Amino acid sequence: METQFLFPSSSGTYCRSSTRCVFRSYNLLAVMYVGLIILIIRETAGVQVTGGNITVVQGGTIILPCKLTDTVESLTQISWQRRTREKPQNNNFFIIPAKNGPRFVDGQDNRFQFVGSVSDFNGSLQISRVTLMDEGVYTCIFTLFPSGNYKAEITLNLLVPPVTSLKDNCPVLGNVEASLVTCTAAGYRPSAEVMWQTGTLKEKVRTATNSTQHANGTTTTDSSLFGVPTREISQHQVQCVITSVALQKEETLPFTIQVYFSPREVxxxxxxxxxxxxxxxxxxxxxxxxxxxxxxxxxxxxxxxxxxxxxxxxxxxxxxxxxxxxxxxxxxxxxxxxxVPSGHCSACWTLFSILLFLIVFGAAAVWYRRTKYRGSETVSAGPIEEIRELAETTCRPVFHLL
CATH class of the missing domain: 2.60.40.10 (Immunoglobulins)
Structure with missing residues (x-):
């Protein structure tokens, strides 16, 4: 008579051999594993992380939005990676652990600030004083337990407004065409246009424009106004007008044309x-x-x-x-x-005084006689004025313009 041994299985039943027990145990584990996977898939199928494109003007402040939705799992950590002009290799630079608070990974940069909330599954970052070197792709990563990582990419684009200026090219009076003034829109991106408003000088001037591309992706445009530097165009006002998507409104630079020349007749x-x-x-x-x-x-x-x-x-x-x-x-x-005459002037005025005394004395005597015998008559002051004018003329300074 054959003796049979019964082995307990993981399901609580007994099987006749250990081999059959092991096989049945593996089947049960497989079923449990598949069930767990199905459960995880059901739980994570609706999980989403926001991303997209963000545009900011250089020097401004922007928020990189990052929020995870539709999950009930535990959040372990939020991580940020970046690939920028300054650091083209993708690397972690900022992490927000669920319990210990945010910290930098590869060096402090106080322009970055965590403005999200771990409890709300919000990992948003704020960047202030944004520069062209910050442009690139930022990756926000949520680590959940037990399902793992979920991420989204945010592309940061920069608008760089032009630095505008006018340069007087100091044209000298002449009859040969010369550059009168240059308008510059420097270091802009992505686009800008430089134009001239010349008013009544439209037929007397022309423009020449040149653009230069820089290694950092910006462009500089120089636009010059040319004309014959004559007195006719001098003191006329023109305007350089710059338009760009990086400017809130077009910029107008007024300029009064100056034609330079040496002193004329003195x-x-x-x-x-x-x-x-x-x-x-x-x-x-x-x-x-x-x-x-x-x-x-x-x-x-x-x-x-x-x-x-x-x-x-x-x-x-x-x-x-x-x-x-x-x-x-x-x-x-x-x-x-x-x-300026000298010396004889004092003699002239002395002679004038003596003659004046004699004339007054003589006039008084004549007046007395005429009053006594013929009635009142007026004595002319002509001789006195003539003598005074002679004295003044003799002593007056003489000048000649050569």
């Missing part, structure tokens, strides 16, 4: 008996310098810019004075000769 005007002024047309305005041909400068002569003033008219002022008008494009001169 003239000296007689402002008063003791002062003279030097005049000349020039652009930029001329600087005026007074000097004497003999190199000797009297104490009573005072030069203030274009004006020459004499504090007292004495004979030491006699001589030739030079007025120089100058700017960086040239210089012109004009001359003044001054002569």
């Amino acid at each position: 003239t000296i005007s007689h402002k008063s008996d003791d002062s003279f002024q030097c005049l000349s047309e020039a652009n930029p305005p001329a600087n005026f310098t007074w000097s004497r041909a003999d190199g000797l400068w009297p104490k009573s002569a005072v030069a203030e810019g274009a004006t020459l003033h004499f504090s007292s008219m004495t004979s030491d002022l006699n001589g030739e004075y030079q007025c120089e008008a100058s700017n960086q494009y040239g210089r012109k001169y004009s001359y003044l000769y001054l002569h």
Whole structure:
């Protein structure tokens, strides 16, 4: 008679051999494993992590949104990776453990701030003072238990507004076409346009535009206004207009065309008996310098810019004075000769006093006689005025404009 042994199985029943027991145990484990997988799939089928594209103007502040939805599993950690212009290799740079709080992985950067909530499955990051080197792809990763990792990518795009400027090309008066002014829109992306508004000068000027691409993906555009530098176009106003998607509104730069030239004819005007002024047309305005041909400068002569003033008219002022008008494009001169009489002037005024006394005395005598014998008559003051005018003319300074 054969003896049979019964072996307990994992299901609580007994089997006749150990081999059959092991086979039945494996079948039960497989069923349990498959059931667990099905359960996990059911639990995670609706899990979603937000992502997308974000655009920001350089220097601004932006939030990288990252939120996980439709899960009841436990959140272990939120991780951030990035692949940017500055760091092209994808790497972890910021993690938010469920219990210990956020921290940086590869160096502190206080421009990044965690603005989400672990309890709400929100891993959003805020970046301030964004630069072109921050542009790239950011990956947000949620680690759940027991299902594992779920992630989404956020692409950060930067708009770089142009740095605008105007440069006066300092055209000199002439009859050959020259560059009058250059308008520059520097370091922009993705696009910008530079245009000119010239008004009544439309038929007298033309534009030339050149763009340069830079290694960092930005562009610089120079637009120059060309024309013949004549007096006719000088002092006319034009406008450079820059438009760009990185600008909130178009930017307008006004400019007054300047045509430069050396001092033209220099003239000296007689402002008063003791002062003279030097005049000349020039652009930029001329600087005026007074000097004497003999190199000797009297104490009573005072030069203030274009004006020459004499504090007292004495004979030491006699001589030739030079007025120089100058700017960086040239210089012109004009001359003044001054002569102040001396010596005989005091004699003239002494003679005038004596003659005046004699005339007054004689006139009084004549008046007395006529009053006594013929009645009242008026005595003419003509001789007195003639003698006074002669004395003043003899002592008056003489000047000649050369």
